[in-house]
Amino acid sequence: MPDGMIAEGHDALWHEAAGQIPVKERRKVDRISAVAAVVVLVTSARAHGPPPAPAGYVWVVNKAFSDEFDGDRLDKAKWHDHHPYWKGRPPAKFVPGAVSVANGMLRITNGPLGSPDGKFTIAGGAVVSRSAQALYGYYEARMKASRISMSSTFWLTNRPKLEADGARTKQELDINEAVGEGKKHPGRKHFMKSNTHYFHTKGGKRADKAVRGQCRISPPAGEAFHTYGAWWVDANTIRFYHNGKHKFTIRPSTHYDKTPFDRPMYMNLVTETYDWETPPTPEELRDSSRNTTYYDWVRSYTLVKKGRTRGKESAGEAGRSRAPRRLRPDRLSWKLVPELCDPKASTGKGFPIEMLVDHVRVWRGVKQGPLEDE
Numbered sequence: 001m002p003d004g005m006i007a008e009g010h011d012a013l014w015h016e017a018a019g020q021i022p023v024k025e026r027r028k029v030d031r032i033s034a035v036a037a038v039v040v041l042v043t044s045a046r047a048h049g050p051p052p053a054p055a056g057y058v059w060v061v062n063k064a065f066s067d068e069f070d071g072d073r074l075d076k077a078k079w080h081d082h083h084p085y086w087k088g089r090p091p092a093k094f095v096p097g098a099v100s101v102a103n104g105m106l107r108i109t110n111g112p113l114g115s116p117d118g119k120f121t122i123a124g125g126a127v128v129s130r131s132a133q134a135l136y137g138y139y140e141a142r143m144k145a146s147r148i149s150m151s152s153t154f155w156l157t158n159r160p161k162l163e164a165d166g167a168r169t170k171q172e173l174d175i176n177e178a179v180g181e182g183k184k185h186p187g188r189k190h191f192m193k194s195n196t197h198y199f200h201t202k203g204g205k206r207a208d209k210a211v212r213g214q215c216r217i218s219p220p221a222g223e224a225f226h227t228y229g230a231w232w233v234d235a236n237t238i239r240f241y242h243n244g245k246h247k248f249t250i251r252p253s254t255h256y257d258k259t260p261f262d263r264p265m266y267m268n269l270v271t272e273t274y275d276w277e278t279p280p281t282p283e284e285l286r287d288s289s290r291n292t293t294y295y296d297w298v299r300s301y302t303l304v305k306k307g308r309t310r311g312k313e314s315a316g317e318a319g320r321s322r323a324p325r326r327l328r329p330d331r332l333s334w335k336l337v338p339e340l341c342d343p344k345a346s347t348g349k350g351f352p353i354e355m356l357v358d359h360v361r362v363w364r365g366v367k368q369g370p371l372e373d374e
Ligand SMILES: [Ca+2]
Pocket: 068, 069, 070, 104, 105, 295, 296, 297
């Protein structure tokens, strides 16, 4: 997904009729279209996006938690290839060697651990965001679970907080915790499994106030890519989405805190073994047709009040995002629409609303591109 992309809600403006484009403008448009075509290729693979933004707001990409995994290695500026705070749950240990990026995918390939380490005999993997500032917003991943009795996960959590009464608290938002081929729980693969945990530890006693949610999915988690999303609306409300459709809403426990989910978190894409599930055998772990979890992309967005996005962007880029005044991007962007709807450039399926977003991207490119020389 292009950086700085702005997504409107689903109220498309496709019927906005564009008038005849003057020749002079047309040249610009043609050149812009070349840029736009590249963007189209990138975004035509979009399976889903955020739900409609509330009136007066737009979704803005949260870059720290978004990645298409299109390179040939993990972006270390954005992610750890291990878990900075957790070795893993025995018998699976998080090993950087399990993590790779290829063919547009982040892959976590589980296997037998080369050298057993105490209780650890299995190599799993963890990709953890460097930023721990994920708060309210939309978080979405397109992924396919492995088909072994380890999990394929997408979740957020934070570090423990010391409360005034001496308790330590932390929260966890599990958007999806799939097991593609369970042994004790073979039916799990048919569900998107989500959860919210409020952990409270005091005087050596640890309590977990969990509120779960789930929905049925088909095909099973390990047999196809699915898009799992969560709209963290506020401290008490999280809406969950499967393939772009709202399926259920969780209101986290308020047993210890009236506003339980109001602290920022970091993101986790990890594979785990559990005490409630039988671990895979070495043979299963060596089977490359089933031992790998695939993440096509992770995309995250935050809501920003309309009219505040431009200032926000230029503030973040020291003014670099401002297009040359004579190009009048606020007008010309609408003239771009018929160009982008050219059947030759389209997939034939019509463009999703996200195309509007790309116009914004195009205009940001204008300043640094060849058009500036005209
Ligand atoms: Ca990808």
